[in-house]
Amino acid sequence: MLYNIFIDPFVQMAQMPDLLVQTLWEGLVSGVLYALIALGFVLIFKASGVFNFAQGIMVVFSALTLVGFYEKFSAYGFSGHTAAFVALILTAGVMFVLAMLIERVVLRPLVNQPDIILFMATFGITYMLIGFGEMVFGGDPKQMIASELFLPSGSVDVEMLGGMVSFQKIDIAAAVIASVMIAGLALFFQKTRIGRALRAVADSHKAALSVGISLNQIWVIVWFAAGLVALVTGIMWGARSDVSFALEIVALKALPVLVLGGLTSVPGAIVGGLIIGIGEKLGEFYWGPLLGGGIESWFAYAIALLFLLYRPQGLFGDKIIERI
Amino acid sequence: MSEHASKAVEPARPMLTVNNIEVIYDHVILVLKGVSLAVPQGGIVAILGANGAGKTTTLKAISNLLHAERGEVTKGSIEFNGDRVDRLSPNELVRRGCIQVMEGRHCFGHLSIEENLLTGAFTRRDGNRAIRADLEMIYDYFPRLRQRRSSMAGYTSGGEQQMCAIGRAMMSRPKMILLDEPSMGLAPQVVDEIFEIVKDLNSKQGVSFLVAEQNTNMALKYATYGYIMETGRIVMDGDAASLRDNEDVKEFYLGIGGEGRKSFREVKSYKRRKRWLA
Amino acid sequence: EDSIYVPLFTYRTGPFAGSGTPIANGMHDYLTLLNERDGGIGGVKLIVEECETGYDTKKGLECYESVKPKKPVIVNPWSTGITLPLIPKAAVDKIPVLSMAYGLSASAKGDTFPWIFNPPATYWDGFTQILQYIATQEGGGVEKLKGKKIGYIYLDASFGREPLPLIEQLSKELGFEAKLYPVAAADMQNQSSQWLSVRRDKPDYMILYGWGALNATAVKEAVKTNYPMEKFISIWWPSEDDAKGAGDGAKGFKTLNWHAVGADFPLLADIQKHVVDAGKSQVSGKDKVGQVLYNRGIYNSMLIAEAIRKAQEITGNKVVTGEDVRRGLEGLNIDEARLKEIGLEGFTSAVKLSCADHNGHFSTFVQSWNGTTYEKVSDYIAPLSDKVGPLLDADAKAYAEKNAPWPARSEACDAS
Amino acid sequence: MNAASETLLSVDGVSLSFGGVKAITDVSFDIRKGEIRAIIGPNGAGKTSMLNVVNGFYHPQHGRITYKGKTRPRMRPYQAASQGIARTFQNVALFRGMTTLDNIMVGRTLKMHRGLFWQMLRYGPAMREEIEHRRVVEDIIDFLQIESIRKTPVGKLPYGLQKRVELGRALAMEPELLLLDEPMAGMNIEEKEDMCRYILDLNKHFGTTIALIEHDMGVVMDLSDRVVVLEYGHKIADGTPEVVKADPKVIEAYLGVGH
Amino acid sequence: MFYRETGQFKQSYAADQAVFPILQDRIGLAIILLVAFVVVPLFGNEFLLASVMVPFLILSLGAIGINILVGYTGLLSLGSAAFMGVGAYSAYKLSTIFPGVNILVWILCSGFFAAGVGVLFGLPSLRIKGFYLAVATLAAQFFLQWCFVRISWLYNDNPSGAIEVPARTLFGIAITGPSATPVTRYLVVLAIVVVMTLLASNIVHGRIGRTWMAVRDMDIAAQLMGIRLLPAKLLAFAVSSFYCGVSGALMVFLWLGAAEPSAFDIKLSFLLLFMVIIGGLGSMIGSFFGAALIHILPIVIRMLPEALGLPIAAATVEHLTYLIVGGLIIFFLIVEPHGLARLWQIAKQKLRVWPFPY
Numbered sequence A: 001m002l003y004n005i006f007i008d009p010f011v012q013m014a015q016m017p018d019l020l021v022q023t024l025w026e027g028l029v030s031g032v033l034y035a036l037i038a039l040g041f042v043l044i045f046k047a048s049g050v051f052n053f054a055q056g057i058m059v060v061f062s063a064l065t066l067v068g069f070y071e072k073f074s075a076y077g078f079s080g081h082t083a084a085f086v087a088l089i090l091t092a093g094v095m096f097v098l099a100m101l102i103e104r105v106v107l108r109p110l111v112n113q114p115d116i117i118l119f120m121a122t123f124g125i126t127y128m129l130i131g132f133g134e135m136v137f138g139g140d141p142k143q144m145i146a147s148e149l150f151l152p153s154g155s156v157d158v159e160m161l162g163g164m165v166s167f168q169k170i171d172i173a174a175a176v177i178a179s180v181m182i183a184g185l186a187l188f189f190q191k192t193r194i195g196r197a198l199r200a201v202a203d204s205h206k207a208a209l210s211v212g213i214s215l216n217q218i219w220v221i222v223w224f225a226a227g228l229v230a231l232v233t234g235i236m237w238g239a240r241s242d243v244s245f246a247l248e249i250v251a252l253k254a255l256p257v258l259v260l261g262g263l264t265s266v267p268g269a270i271v272g273g274l275i276i277g278i279g280e281k282l283g284e285f286y287w288g289p290l291l292g293g294g295i296e297s298w299f300a301y302a303i304a305l306l307f308l309l310y311r312p313q314g315l316f317g318d319k320i321i322e323r324i
Numbered sequence B: 001m002s003e004h005a006s007k008a009v010e011p012a013r014p015m016l017t018v019n020n021i022e023v024i025y026d027h028v029i030l031v032l033k034g035v036s037l038a039v040p041q042g043g044i045v046a047i048l049g050a051n052g053a054g055k056t057t058t059l060k061a062i063s064n065l066l067h068a069e070r071g072e073v074t075k076g077s078i079e080f081n082g083d084r085v086d087r088l089s090p091n092e093l094v095r096r097g098c099i100q101v102m103e104g105r106h107c108f109g110h111l112s113i114e115e116n117l118l119t120g121a122f123t124r125r126d127g128n129r130a131i132r133a134d135l136e137m138i139y140d141y142f143p144r145l146r147q148r149r150s151s152m153a154g155y156t157s158g159g160e161q162q163m164c165a166i167g168r169a170m171m172s173r174p175k176m177i178l179l180d181e182p183s184m185g186l187a188p189q190v191v192d193e194i195f196e197i198v199k200d201l202n203s204k205q206g207v208s209f210l211v212a213e214q215n216t217n218m219a220l221k222y223a224t225y226g227y228i229m230e231t232g233r234i235v236m237d238g239d240a241a242s243l244r245d246n247e248d249v250k251e252f253y254l255g256i257g258g259e260g261r262k263s264f265r266e267v268k269s270y271k272r273r274k275r276w277l278a
Numbered sequence C: 001e002d003s004i005y006v007p008l009f010t011y012r013t014g015p016f017a018g019s020g021t022p023i024a025n026g027m028h029d030y031l032t033l034l035n036e037r038d039g040g041i042g043g044v045k046l047i048v049e050e051c052e053t054g055y056d057t058k059k060g061l062e063c064y065e066s067v068k069p070k071k072p073v074i075v076n077p078w079s080t081g082i083t084l085p086l087i088p089k090a091a092v093d094k095i096p097v098l099s100m101a102y103g104l105s106a107s108a109k110g111d112t113f114p115w116i117f118n119p120p121a122t123y124w125d126g127f128t129q130i131l132q133y134i135a136t137q138e139g140g141g142v143e144k145l146k147g148k149k150i151g152y153i154y155l156d157a158s159f160g161r162e163p164l165p166l167i168e169q170l171s172k173e174l175g176f177e178a179k180l181y182p183v184a185a186a187d188m189q190n191q192s193s194q195w196l197s198v199r200r201d202k203p204d205y206m207i208l209y210g211w212g213a214l215n216a217t218a219v220k221e222a223v224k225t226n227y228p229m230e231k232f233i234s235i236w237w238p239s240e241d242d243a244k245g246a247g248d249g250a251k252g253f254k255t256l257n258w259h260a261v262g263a264d265f266p267l268l269a270d271i272q273k274h275v276v277d278a279g280k281s282q283v284s285g286k287d288k289v290g291q292v293l294y295n296r297g298i299y300n301s302m303l304i305a306e307a308i309r310k311a312q313e314i315t316g317n318k319v320v321t322g323e324d325v326r327r328g329l330e331g332l333n334i335d336e337a338r339l340k341e342i343g344l345e346g347f348t349s350a351v352k353l354s355c356a357d358h359n360g361h362f363s364t365f366v367q368s369w370n371g372t373t374y375e376k377v378s379d380y381i382a383p384l385s386d387k388v389g390p391l392l393d394a395d396a397k398a399y400a401e402k403n404a405p406w407p408a409r410s411e412a413c414d415a416s
Numbered sequence D: 001m002n003a004a005s006e007t008l009l010s011v012d013g014v015s016l017s018f019g020g021v022k023a024i025t026d027v028s029f030d031i032r033k034g035e036i037r038a039i040i041g042p043n044g045a046g047k048t049s050m051l052n053v054v055n056g057f058y059h060p061q062h063g064r065i066t067y068k069g070k071t072r073p074r075m076r077p078y079q080a081a082s083q084g085i086a087r088t089f090q091n092v093a094l095f096r097g098m099t100t101l102d103n104i105m106v107g108r109t110l111k112m113h114r115g116l117f118w119q120m121l122r123y124g125p126a127m128r129e130e131i132e133h134r135r136v137v138e139d140i141i142d143f144l145q146i147e148s149i150r151k152t153p154v155g156k157l158p159y160g161l162q163k164r165v166e167l168g169r170a171l172a173m174e175p176e177l178l179l180l181d182e183p184m185a186g187m188n189i190e191e192k193e194d195m196c197r198y199i200l201d202l203n204k205h206f207g208t209t210i211a212l213i214e215h216d217m218g219v220v221m222d223l224s225d226r227v228v229v230l231e232y233g234h235k236i237a238d239g240t241p242e243v244v245k246a247d248p249k250v251i252e253a254y255l256g257v258g259h
Numbered sequence E: 001m002f003y004r005e006t007g008q009f010k011q012s013y014a015a016d017q018a019v020f021p022i023l024q025d026r027i028g029l030a031i032i033l034l035v036a037f038v039v040v041p042l043f044g045n046e047f048l049l050a051s052v053m054v055p056f057l058i059l060s061l062g063a064i065g066i067n068i069l070v071g072y073t074g075l076l077s078l079g080s081a082a083f084m085g086v087g088a089y090s091a092y093k094l095s096t097i098f099p100g101v102n103i104l105v106w107i108l109c110s111g112f113f114a115a116g117v118g119v120l121f122g123l124p125s126l127r128i129k130g131f132y133l134a135v136a137t138l139a140a141q142f143f144l145q146w147c148f149v150r151i152s153w154l155y156n157d158n159p160s161g162a163i164e165v166p167a168r169t170l171f172g173i174a175i176t177g178p179s180a181t182p183v184t185r186y187l188v189v190l191a192i193v194v195v196m197t198l199l200a201s202n203i204v205h206g207r208i209g210r211t212w213m214a215v216r217d218m219d220i221a222a223q224l225m226g227i228r229l230l231p232a233k234l235l236a237f238a239v240s241s242f243y244c245g246v247s248g249a250l251m252v253f254l255w256l257g258a259a260e261p262s263a264f265d266i267k268l269s270f271l272l273l274f275m276v277i278i279g280g281l282g283s284m285i286g287s288f289f290g291a292a293l294i295h296i297l298p299i300v301i302r303m304l305p306e307a308l309g310l311p312i313a314a315a316t317v318e319h320l321t322y323l324i325v326g327g328l329i330i331f332f333l334i335v336e337p338h339g340l341a342r343l344w345q346i347a348k349q350k351l352r353v354w355p356f357p358y
């Protein structure tokens, strides 16, 4: 038993290094994809203290809108790429309108309410998006228009370490896009005037109002940004599986990532994502069989919990201020 | 009431006027019952009154922060620089030059002191250099803040946070500052300093002030005009000097009844507060 | 006015809507056709009403309670979760439950479960059918499985776990090595670790028991790992969409089925004419008629309609009740001739149920994805009844024991 | 006040720092049983931190705290409470979602013993206990003259009243040592006078020892028996109000010339 | 006019400490109980009893459990469905191991198992707070759900993977199983829920409740009042999980009749949490309001088109239900963020000052 837990997995790793590399790569890719979802949460949380339950459905909604627009255009005979990019722009527009609506209808009247109330309100948004989305797009799964958006397909197979390791091109693209986005957002928060204002809003709505920060404007910006992140996430996840309402479940995967990295930290999202992604894959691949497999569903949470016991605010989260 | 008397001494056209406003919290709790007041251009006006009189509520009504606490102005109007402002958003009001320092600090705990001060300049469009210069000015006013500039505001002491809140408001280069209990929790030296700063800004930059303050002594020393509130109404007003000489004010707000200042030890019985109205 | 009330539990919403919608359309359109074209069954109009469950057990039970006062002659839960609580209720409420190739496998035993029907095959049957297909690929009978490594990737829930005891038993008896790859419901779209393990273990064949997004993702991951598609065989639930997403790489992906794919049948032509073209269907496009899951719905409704017809025949009543339809199901006998009459010649094999056997354990065949549709690539394969039978008996007995006092069958058998 | 009365609490060479920030450096002083001891000093001098050290919320890096003759290496806040140290807070720390009455009742927690079972039944012993303590609490409410706000959620009270409720909550613990952190901030003269009376009455009639932080020099000088002055975490003076008031270091660091 | 407390002076602290000090409230409560125990069973049809009232009561009980944790103690938990599952599975195991003992005993006992598991997963709450804690409890949710799937001993190795409710009686009347009529099931559930609500309400109005609220409002200050955080929080976890556990057992035994592990999935956790928030955090009656809004309202909306004779497809109705329920949640939050319970209070307040606006 002890051998199976403590020795055998490492023996396996040593014996089949190519598989280890492949596992790490898969972990890295899932990590990046988790991080993308987590990023949407972080954006909104950091900028308004709202834990946005609707992020998952926003991913689905944006992806469906994109595909929906694309289908409409290609029905009118536009060529693949043009239609795809026009659809992309229109979808961004839709996300902007959505952000405005949410700000106007939901957030503005709820300014300065406790976090949990805003959290609840995002649940209302989720319900409405589900109802609206299913009404408009129906429940059938749709194909993501990956190649029309010039996303690569196929894989790069590299022979190494006595085996073949294959890197999916779409995964590489996802990793690159995610890194760029995350770096950009991190800079934005730390270095710009708006970024500072965003953090101020998250700290206290009331005080932010009193110094003249326009919550309305800021919320639109942030929710729009989160909408765009959702769109990118939707494209990437959609390219992996189909675009359907089932994708919503994936959003739950972002929660341990988020917590591990710290709810308020953009770099935390990516680090958390990588730790969870890689930890989860290694755990499932090498240790999972001992428990009969399928431990991935809670393993991520267990990792997150362990880290939290050590650092209650996550790895990079803002310190929880306890002062009397 | 001395309504007409006050008209006579008004030095300039009012910068801020509050006309007969009524405020209700939570749709059912009536807190202000018809409050009117005016702050002249370049004036320092004090609102005095006991706990719960409605000073804070009045200030929040002016700066439009009531909305965030489920309060609402149901009657009356508020004008700033001649325009009605009671429907504006708080940030628009700040942009027009009226900013509030809230009671009880409200710093951004997770931002450093310096970042806190910089958020004050959010509405400003006059460039980094001017903002930096003002930052230096604030640090000169409050040297303690300079020492703690990179500490997270949440970890600083109560007085440091109070300074930070005041400094932050000053960073917006306002035409008018609504100060809610600025002296609370500050060392006596710093209280003096704050009021000196108020005077300084008032005389050098022409900033007007509306100050809600419990430290009546201080407030009336620096203010040009004062209002006294009781349970949601203005019960007395007049220029600072006349209030200072008023017997009732002396007795209840300055603590110097007929025979001059008493020791706190000698206050014999719990007095029942005299009410002017109601 | 005379009518027969047939509620359809459907799920056109929720995460499984992709599969639920075509099934619902198929079921609905068939019964609507009967109303439109023939004026119902035996001259009695059918009242067909959908109740949306969202594949959620609680909502499903709510549907059940809401249709119960309207005296339904049959219910189709379309979810194992909804079926299970209905099993004991059926006898009390006198409403037969048709759980077509899902639900509780043991409910095939008519003696123990007089009110539950799950034709045409159980998941255990399906598993042995896949094994036999593999054996024929290897060029022989089941003895060819010896020494083979067979991977089983499944939804880690009751549906996927049901074959586990069978697998354990068979792997011992037939000498193959089984590798298990459970996928948690929350991780349906995220199977890379399972497929990494597949890469490591290199199973000779992969068997898939999935549902909804799990199928689509599994196919994609299999393509990504370069798993040979012709060796990847699923139980009967994947749809066209599930394979399509993976592109050309998915060609050769196989699933079990017991009915044809395509709209090339007189009955489906009639549906096209009387229902779809008349705007009485909810299908989003003409090409949807004839797809796997649409036809699954057709098959389901065919069983309902034939059971009602049989019930009318047995009782001589036009308006039948749930009790009558239960008898109709037990006496169900759709032979080739009848299939031809219905307009579904060659659509499927004959169906005959009995008092004792509510499932039939019919043969299924293997179909293969060719990039646009599924093609039948094998003959009908009968299940290994000698292996499955005892398991079923034992399970039915165990169920009755665990749920003691389980009522003994009091319903008489019609002579057939 | 009897100067020779025994020491209740003594602080020996306490130092406390947070990362680079030295909040308290090597401070020693004592509090005698039954006295009113004031701690004053400029903002950020470490007064609040000192109180936090005393009731175990912060743990000093160096130094010892002896309370009632016992030295504890690492006192936990609830231990401090159970040994009779109660306090009020600079930033009002009331339980905002509860009524005045409930807030003060929380102060009685340590004195109530009926467990979950009786609490669940409520009638019987739990109710008797509840009523018994309610009586005590009503006395406190009477004493502080907050009858009218008994059932108001404290979050909605004006600042001054919140401070009073907080005092009530601390009193409910029947403390031996009461730590007050700026109890009179944000009050006008009249209210301060009331507050002073409460403090003096407590001290006189119940013999409660009081440690007081306050920036109003009038109050401090009038009430306190002895005063400690901190500056930048160092103790710069300690003695009777008269002595301290005259100390040039104190005048320079804190009082300013005006006072 | 009718809602005046004038003239109702309290002669003793006992009367003033009562949970319902105002006469009109007590009369209202009596009427509600009368309706619940007599009118509803007499006049309600099966659908109302079996699909509306029974689930509503069971969910309310779960919501009370969560309210104790989230609303009263301020610990955000998303693992409540799993704790319900623990209750359900332990009731199932107990009732199959000891079939002779009355099922109600086991249903109530199952709460203790849930409480135990709850305490275990409550341990991190000492260090972890807020949304971070929520994710820690998610670990409980997913881990326990995994156990329900994996440990087949829990469901007696049923090949269906589900727990199936055996038929059991009380005084010769079937209360579980297929032949238990909706009326009996309703009355049994109602009795349990009423008693447990009463007990919970007693707890939260007493010392322990105040301790919890103190921890919620300001844990640091609570500590300095002599409250030990860990025991207080763990007690909250225990009591809360107890209620969830019983509610879970009731859910399987008296409502669903059989349940797969997915009956206790994360969706249920969220739903219960939302009932509590929309109903009113820290309010017993709010738990009922919330359960009503989130469980009953969709049913009503779903039935409306049919009642009005509108020919709307089932799926469309479902979409509209989502839209409307979502919209209403937002609407109610905006009208009163503190939940329906507070709205109710304000309504009473208005009634008190009626006919004046304030």
Ligand SMILES: Nc1ncnc2c1ncn2[C@@H]1O[C@H](COP(=O)(O)OP(=O)(O)OP(=O)(O)O)[C@@H](O)[C@H]1O
Residues within 6 Å of the ligand: B025, B026, B029, B031, B049, B050, B051, B052, B053, B054, B055, B056, B057, B058, B069, B103, D156, D157, D158, D159, D160, D161, D186
């Ligand atoms: N959010 C609120 N909801 C309900 N009532 C409130 C609210 N805020 C304040 N009040 C009530 O309004 C009245 C006036 O309060 P306000 O804070 O304006 O007084 P204040 O004069 O500033 O007192 P202090 O000197 O103590 O700061 C008080 O009786 C208070 O209870």
Ligand SMILES: Nc1ncnc2c1ncn2[C@@H]1O[C@H](COP(=O)(O)OP(=O)(O)OP(=O)(O)O)[C@@H](O)[C@H]1O
Residues within 6 Å of the ligand: A322, A323, B151, B155, B156, B157, B158, B159, B160, B185, B187, D018, D021, D022, D023, D041, D042, D043, D044, D045, D046, D047, D048, D049, D050, D090
């Ligand atoms: N938890 C902490 N982390 C970091 N620094 C702290 C912490 N607590 C206090 N400090 C710092 O220690 C110093 C002393 O703070 P303290 O609150 O004791 O001051 P104070 O004397 O009470 O001042 P005031 O009169 O303004 O309330 C301050 O500079 C403060 O920033």
Ligand SMILES: [Mg+2]
Residues within 6 Å of the ligand: B055, B056, B057, B103, B180, D158, D159
């Ligand atoms: Mg105030």
Ligand SMILES: [Mg+2]
Residues within 6 Å of the ligand: B157, B158, B159, D047, D048, D049, D090
């Ligand atoms: Mg302090």
